[in-house]
Amino acid sequence: MIPDSTAPVGLTVDVVLLTIRSERLSVLMVERGIEPFAGSWALPGGFVLPDEDLDDAARRELEEETSIADALTHLEQLATYATPDRDPRMRVVSVAHLAFVPDLPSPVAGSDAAGARWWAADELLYGSEGVRLAFDHRRILLDGVERARSKIEYTTLAAEFVTEPFTLADLRQVYESVWGVDLDPANFRRKVLSTPGFVTDTGESQSVGRGRPAVLYRRGPATDLHPAMLRPDS
Template sequence: MTLNVVALTVDLVLLTIRREALQVLLIRRGIPPYQDRWALPGGFVLDDEDLDAAAARELREETGLDPERGHLEQLATYGGPGRDPRGRVVTVAYLALLPDLPAPVPGSDAAVAAWRPVGETGELAFDHDRILADGLERARSRLEYTPLATRFCAPEFTVADLRTVYETVWRTRLDPRNFHRKVTGADGFIEPTGGTVIRDRGRPAQLYRRGPATHLHPPLLRQSPGSPSR
């Protein structure tokens, strides 16, 4: 039996909040295939790497960020025939949630790297539109049941800062009082630091840090379409 040669890559859905918008890191490809088209960052897995190590390496190369500062998880595997004109290429996609980052530096196969609002990406190379859509839905869902929204925040943040994350990722408006009640009532979600910061109207706001919880009890569920703000 003849075995087909299959190449293995990793692709990254890197999400951050910049300029009050949810943005994704894209690269404009500098080489074929899809030269000059925008794509998700990624690359081939090296012979001596496992998948997680390859994803962490690509994250460092594209952002200069230690993966420990953000959240990195495996999203899904994509292996449809014809997804890459170079041959049979299977990619394992990863989702990264990161705090606000500076302008990125393009890697070896990229002419330009840039943060783009998730609604303004245009048609991406390969099957990256599907991968990005899957990553966005995973991020929105994970914010319901886990404390990962804090990964978009500074180490110390206000409840208003955290609400902005939810509103930006979920693309909705949330009632400030109800949100405050829910996040402070979720076991181990956030905990006060004892400090305050002066924000809007000159009133001090309490500072919080991420708590020890890995899942939210009770969860913060998204609104269904057409339901009132809560």
């Protein structure tokens, strides 16, 4: 019971910060300037301070490295990664977190790290280019994307990806980008409006160029979807 046979371990947090950019699910990454994995892209994160809670550390690191000062309305724990050799320097246990923000909450400027930018998730995960991810961050990113895909099925968290006010097409675009499918506009509308508290009508409408103007909505008080939004096969 006494930790005499335990090696020193480092405790870190990493954040999978997702958004929708140009109709694509995107993730914030930081280019590493030092070894190991210098030049590779890593999830924003870092060591947890003494007496600091995990979610506090996640928010602080996001602020320091990427100046995303936006109060993250949703930050949840994703999973913990502790494979002994995942960091060549020492044993490091990383508690990964998952967060959603609307498109372009801030232009990722004034960053502490060498460089921070948004990457399209599938480009980073399945792109043929020689993009290199640090540590086991590819696995973490895979788990984060999968968690996001299932979370928007049975919660209203998809609305965290859009700025208020938004149209039902905006919200539908979130589902289509995260799931990688096309949804029928009419059926999607019926589903969202039949869920009490998912969105609230503002009465106003907006035209974005071609097509009939769409009614504008805001996020409603509901947090769960019963029954869930069904994800099409492919």
